[in-house]
Amino acid sequence: xxxxxxxxxxxxxxxxxxxxxxxxxxxxxxxxxxxxxxxxxxxxxxxxxxxxxxxxxxxxxxxxxxxxxxxxxxxxxxxxxxxxxxxxxxxxxxxxxxxxxxxxxxxxxxxxxxxxxxxxxxxxxxxxxxxxxxxxxxxxxxxxxxxxxxxxxxxxxxxxxxxxxxxxxxxxxxxxxxxxxxxxxxxxxxxxxx
Amino acid sequence: xxxxxxxxxxxxxxxxxxxxxxxxxxxxxxxxxxxxxxxxxxxxxxxxxxxxxxxxxxxxxxxxxxxxxxxxxxxxxxxxxxxxxxxxxxxxxxxxxxxxxxxxxxxxxxxxxxxxxxxxxxxxxxxxxxxxxxxxxxxxxxxxxxxxxxxxxxxxxxxxxxxxxxxxxxxxxxxxxxxxxxxxxxxxxxxxxxxxxxxxxxxxxxxxxxxxxxxxxxxxxxxxxxxxxxxxxxxxxxxxxxxxxxxxxxxxxxxxxxxxxxxxxxxxxxxxxxxxxxxxxxxxxxxxxxxxxxxxxxxxxxxxxxxxxxxxxxxxxxxxxxxxxxxxxxxxxxxxxxxxxxxxxxxxxxxxxxxxxxxxxxxxxxxxxxxxxxxxxxxxxxxxxxxxxxxxxxxxxxxxxxxxxxxxxxxxxxxxxxxxxxxxxxxxxxxxxxxxxxxxxxxxxxxxxxxxxxxxxxxxxxxxxxxxxxxxxxxxxxxxxxxxxxxxxxxxxxxxxxxxxxxxxxxxxxxxxxxxxxxxxxxxxxxxxxxxxxxxxxxxxxxxxxxxxxxxxxxxxxx
Numbered sequence: 088x089x090x091x092x093x094x095x096x097x098x099x100x101x102x103x104x105x106x107x108x109x110x111x112x113x114x115x116x117x118x119x120x121x122x123x124x125x126x127x128x129x130x131x132x133x134x135x136x137x138x139x140x141x142x143x144x145x146x147x148x149x150x151x152x153x154x155x156x157x158x159x160x161x162x163x164x165x166x167x168x169x170x171x172x173x174x175x176x177x178x179x180x181x182x183x184x185x186x187x188x189x190x191x192x193x194x195x196x197x198x199x200x201x202x203x204x205x206x207x208x209x210x211x212x213x214x215x216x217x218x219x220x221x222x223x224x225x226x227x228x229x230x231x232x233x234x235x236x237x238x239x240x241x242x243x244x245x246x247x248x249x250x251x252x253x254x255x256x257x258x259x260x261x262x263x264x265x266x267x268x269x270x271x272x273x274x275x276x277x278x279x280x281x
Numbered sequence: 282x283x284x285x286x287x288x289x290x291x292x293x294x295x296x297x298x299x300x301x302x303x304x305x306x307x308x309x310x311x312x313x314x315x316x317x318x319x320x321x322x323x324x325x326x327x328x329x330x331x332x333x334x335x336x337x338x339x340x341x342x343x344x345x346x347x348x349x350x351x352x353x354x355x356x357x358x359x360x361x362x363x364x365x366x367x368x369x370x371x372x373x374x375x376x377x378x379x380x381x382x383x384x385x386x387x388x389x390x391x392x393x394x395x396x397x398x399x400x401x402x403x404x405x406x407x408x409x410x411x412x413x414x415x416x417x418x419x420x421x422x423x424x425x426x427x428x429x430x431x432x433x434x435x436x437x438x439x440x441x442x443x444x445x446x447x448x449x450x451x452x453x454x455x456x457x458x459x460x461x462x463x464x465x466x467x468x469x470x471x472x473x474x475x476x477x478x479x480x481x482x483x484x485x486x487x488x489x490x491x492x493x494x495x496x497x498x499x500x501x502x503x504x505x506x507x508x509x510x511x512x513x514x515x516x517x518x519x520x521x522x523x524x525x526x527x528x529x530x531x532x533x534x535x536x537x538x539x540x541x542x543x544x545x546x547x548x549x550x551x552x553x554x555x556x557x558x559x560x561x562x563x564x565x566x567x568x569x570x571x572x573x574x575x576x577x578x579x580x581x582x583x584x585x586x587x588x589x590x591x592x593x594x595x596x597x598x599x600x601x602x603x604x605x606x607x608x609x610x611x612x613x614x615x616x617x618x619x620x621x622x623x624x625x626x627x628x629x630x631x632x633x634x635x636x637x638x639x640x641x642x643x644x645x646x647x648x649x650x651x652x653x654x655x656x657x658x659x660x661x662x663x664x665x666x667x668x669x670x671x672x673x674x675x676x677x678x679x680x681x682x683x684x685x686x687x688x689x690x691x692x693x694x695x696x697x698x699x700x701x702x703x704x705x706x707x708x709x710x711x712x713x714x715x716x717x718x719x720x721x722x723x724x725x726x727x728x729x730x731x732x733x734x735x736x737x738x739x740x741x742x743x744x745x746x747x748x749x750x751x752x753x754x755x756x757x758x759x760x761x762x763x764x765x766x767x768x769x770x771x772x773x774x775x776x777x778x779x780x781x782x783x784x785x786x787x788x789x790x791x792x793x794x795x796x797x798x799x800x801x802x803x804x805x806x807x808x809x810x811x812x813x814x815x816x817x818x819x820x821x822x823x824x825x826x827x828x829x830x831x832x833x834x835x836x837x838x839x840x
Contacts, residue, residue, distance in 0.1 A: 149682045156687050213683070220680050229680055237670040243328050258694035260666045261629040263327025263498035265505055271324060273331035279318040280337070280531070 115155040121253065122161065134165060141189040142168065142232070144205045148212045149229065150236045157253050159236055167239035167248030168232075176274040181231060188228035192219065243267055286312045287839060289548050289562035291534045291577065294378020295824045296568030296808030298512030302429070302519055303832035305526040309839055312527045312560055313517070314550055316569075317374030319530040320381070322514070325503030329667050332502045338382060339371035344725040347572065350734040360732055362722065370733065370774040372570060376530055377513025379570065379775065380821065384500035385481035385509055386658050387432050388818035389423050389826075391443045391641065392416035393653075397707070397814045401653055407709035407738050408600055410813050413785050413794035420446055422826035427451050430510035430825055431487050434479030434634075441474070441638040455484045455493055456631040460613075460700060460759075464635050464659060467758035478636045478658060481510030481821070490514055495630035497664050512825075532558075535728045537565060537590055537804070539583030544803050545590070551726055564835065568808040568828070571601060575716040575780040575810065576731040578791075591781070591798035591806075596791045598716035601733065602779035602815040606655050606704030606745040607768035609753055610662065611761025612697040626698045633700070635659045637755070640748045641817055647747070654744055655706040655817035657752045662699035669693060700761060704748050704768075705776075707817045709738035714772075716780050737770035745769075778809030778820050795834040796827070807831050 133139055143165040152158025159165070172182040189204075196204040196215050204215060219225035239248030241255065243266050249255065255262055287309035290297045297313060305311050317338070331337045346364040353359045363370055373379030393400045395412040403409055424446050426432065433452035436445065454477055468475035482499070485492045490507030499509070507514045520526035531553040538547045538559070547559040567574045575598035579589035589597055615623040640654040662669075673689050674681055681689060708714075713736025718729040745768040756764045784790030787799035796811050798804040807828040809820045816823065 150687070151683060153684075153687075216682070220682075226680055229682065230674065233674045233680065233682060233686070234671050237674065238330070238334070238667050241666040241670055242330060243326075246330065255666075258666070258670075258690060259627075260694060261497065261664075262666075263496040263502070263664070264494075265326055267326035267328045267331065271326055271328075271331075273328065273335045273337050276320070276324060276331055276337045277335065279320070279324075280340075 117256075118155060118157060118161065118253075121251075131166075131169075133169060138186055138189050139165065139169070141192065141204050142185065144212065145189075145192065145216070145232060146236055148209070148216055149233055150240075157240075157257050159239075161250075162236075162240045162254050163248045163250050164236045164239040167242065167246055168235045170247045171235060171238070174274050176277050184228065185231060188225075188232075191225070191228070195219065245269055245272055284310075284561075286310045286560065286562040288312075288564045288566060288835065289314065289560050290566040290568060291537075291548060292316075292378060292568035292570065292574070292808065293376050293517060293528060294373070294512050294568060294570060294808065295380045295821050296570075296806075296810075296828050297566065298377070298380075298516035298520070299429075299825055299828035300566050300568070300805075300807055300832040300835065301526050302516040303829060304836060304839070305520040305523040307836050307839075308525060309836075310525055311520065312529060312562065314532040314534050314548055314560065315376050315378075315528060315530050316533045317376065317378075317530065319376040319528065320503060322503075322505050322507050325381075325505040327496055327498040327502060327505075329665050332382075333665060334667060338373050338375050338503075339369060340374060342367070342369060345371070346722070346724070346730055348719045348722055348730060348732040350732060352736070358734060360719065368774070370572060372775045372777075376528055377511040377517060380511040381503045381509070381513060382501050383481070383509070383511070383821055384660075385821075386636075386819050387434075387479045387481045387822045388636075388656060389443050390416065390419075390816040390818065390823055391441070393642070394707075394814065394816040395419075397653060401651065404709060404738070404740055407711055407740070409709065410782075410784060410789070412813060413783055416443065419823070419826050419830060420444065422829040423822065425829050426822060426825045429829070430481055430515045431483045431490070431508075432479050432481055432510070432822075433484040435477045437477060439474045439476065441476075441641050450479060452484045452487075454634060455480055455482050456495060458628055458631040458633050458661065459625045460661070460698070461633050461635055463759050464633070464700075464755070467755050468637070471754060471758055473637055473639050473755070476636045476638055478634045480632065480634065482632075483508040483510070489518070497629040499632075500663065501665070533726060534569075534577060535580065535726055537567070537577065537581040539581070539586055539590060539801070541584050543583070543585030543801055545801060555726075564803045564805070564839065566805045566807055566835070567810075568806070570808055571777045571780045571810045572716050572731050572733055574806055574808055575601075576718065578781070578806075579716070579718050580728060586801070591791050591801050591804060593800050594788050596782070596789065598780050599712075600710035600779045600782050600813065601714045601716055601777065602708045602710060602809075602812060603714075603735075603772035604705045604776035604778070604815055604817075604819055605708055605737075605741070605771070605773050606706035607749055607766060608701060608703045609749060609756065609764065609766030610699055610701035611753075611756035611759070611764040612699055613759075613761055614697045616696065617760075629664065633660050637752070640751060643744070643747060645747070648743075652740075652744065653707045653817065655704055655748050657702050657704050657748060659700060659702045659755075662701055666694075697762075700756060700759070702752050702756070704745055704752065705817050705819060706741050706744050706748070708772075708815055709741055710779060710782075710814060711736055711738050713737075735772050737772070742768060742770055776819055778812040778815050778824075781806045781810035782813035783811040784813060796831045797834070805831060805835060
């Protein structure tokens with residue numbers, strides 16, 4: 088039997104089996120290749136805005152890259168978050184809260200180091216995050232960013248996170264199928280409720 | 282208001298589909314008003330964001346909430362909005378209802394479930410009753426569901442088997458996970474009967490529906506192959522094809538209007554453009570799932586029904602039921618296996634398809650006599666990755682982030698397979714579990730929302746604990762590590778019934794044995810609301826079977 092993607096079930100099961108075998112250890116070389124090929128990519132203009140620079144840096148602190156671990160940049164965390172919270176179908180409260188939080192973070196960074204968050208060293212940034220999560224509002228803010236990071240890590244690549252299934256590979260997660268087409272994403276489907 | 286239909290059905294899930302198909306085939310004009318959108322196989326993808334993390338299949342809680350009444354630390358009943366708590370009691374507002382999203386663990390009730398009071402006697406504080414029909418009355422319709430909806434499985438004769446009029450299931454069992462063999466062996470060692478679980482999932486094609494394609498993502502997801510026996514895929518598509526059944530999606534019924542004689546004359550609804558409309562019909566069928574069906578009836582006051590439709594003895598909303606008990610799980614560490622065994626254990630797609638009913642009836646001095654027990658269903662941990670990862674960001678009240686989070690994720694995702702079980706006890710109906718209206722809280726259309734009191738009987742916990750202790754031993758026998766469990770009286774919002782119980786006495790029931798309202802001659806309720814007690818299994822097969830049974834009664838009335 089041929090399914091809608093034109094792949095037989097047997098073939099698909101085989102592919103899944105292969106994926107399971109190949110993904111036993113996420114190869115650092117694949118990650119290195121990926122990072123190398125991405126160096127020439129031009130970043131979107133919105134990512135140059137101070138608020139987004141701060142968000143991207145916080146994401147990297149919360150989900151840092153290592154030789155064999157994809158970091159926030161590798162998994163497209165900022166791209167995913169931008170698409171998610173700038174979506175007109177999204178909950179605008181999340182966007183406001185995340186943006187407001189970057190202001191609090193810079194205030195705290197100024198108080199402690201008289202510099203903005205992105206100007207701090209990695210260690211200083213970690214200390215600021217550690218202090219931030221001691222307050223309820225700060226913990227909620229970091230928690231929300233973590234949720235979006237983890238969604239980016241494991242979402243369908245159509246949402247602009249998890250490019251080429253990098254997060255799935257790292258965690259040896261076998262995704263389901265069929266995967267959503269660009270006109271069948273959650274926000275597209277949600278419009279059918281309206 | 283133009284056309285008058287023969288039958289207007291409110292809700293298109295497991296309670297509405299059988300009525301629509303039966304009557305459309307018989308040539309009657311049917312209209313279904315469904316609050317949600319009409320998605321098809323072409324709209325269902327294995328997308329965790331769409332299925333489970335955004336409000337695609339259920340309403341936004343900020344726009345439509347429930348008020349959940351639970352006891353506080355002083356034992357007082359306190360209501361909290363689900364928009365504040367995030368505890369979602371919606372289960373699927375779309376054509377086909379939540380049957381689109383079910384796992385399809387299909388169990389029949391047993392003959393004793395129809396006479397719980399006679400069989401086991403009263404329990405103080407519980408409103409246990411016998412049903413007005415017997416297993417024999419429903420059996421032909423259980424069998425009909427096997428072919429119409431499509432139930433796959435393998436019948437094995439065993440001490441707890443309910444009588445069947447057909448020898449085996451019309452579809453062979455779906456492909457099974459290798460862990461099922463290990464489960465069978467452990468049960469054999471423990472002198473338990475490992476039961477193959479029937480599933481409302483096609484193991485081979487049926488009409489336009491393809492066989493299961495074993496993606497491993499089933500429960501909570503819409504089925505893209507059509508294999509899952511949703512009301513939409515299995516019944517409504519056929520009903521529409523007769524030319525006699527019209528489905529109106531995105532139509533939210535807010536009231537059933539009744540005349541001076543007490544009969545329902547129209548279903549009043551907001552259409553897709555949020556305009557108020559009405560539909561007339563000879564006969565009305567309510568099937569909005571238990572909580573919303575009670576809510577609609579309570580909202581539908583009229584000259585003969587000052588306290589709500591069919592509520593002249595104050596029974597609507599009472600004796601709400603949940604199919605609950607508890608759950609447990611255990612880990613099978615890949616590090617303890619050779620690489621080949623680990624690869625086999627990691628298999629994604631096939632089903633476990635095993636359950637235990639050894640404690641469906643418990644005859645133990647601990648309980649002072651024979652009591653009703655429950656079913657245990659075994660399944661692999663849900664494959665949803667984001668929810669698993671997001672849970673990992675917490676360690677108690679502390680956030681985990683950075684390298685610590687990544688190490689934790691890697692371990693959770695790659696170190697073990699997880700087998701879990703769910704216990705389904707016979708939730709005792711009590712005066713502390715019911716639906717009412719909260720006039721102070723309105724949904725986005727301005728209608729009072731349902732307030733749900735979720736009290737449970739302590740007996741349920743005792744039965745749950747009894748079954749749980751024995752279920753854990755199965756996992757241990759299989760070699761699982763970190764076997765843990767939780768028994769609680771918290772209701773699973775997706776397994777709900779009761780509220781409009783059927784019975785012979787109008788003083789203590791809402792519906793008669795045909796599921797027609799005692800005091801409204803042209804009103805039927807065909808979702809799980811009719812159940813006066815729930816049995817110790819998920820409800821869906823029984824809801825389907827009963828709706829087919831009632832459809833035959835309606836057909837007679839219309840003729």
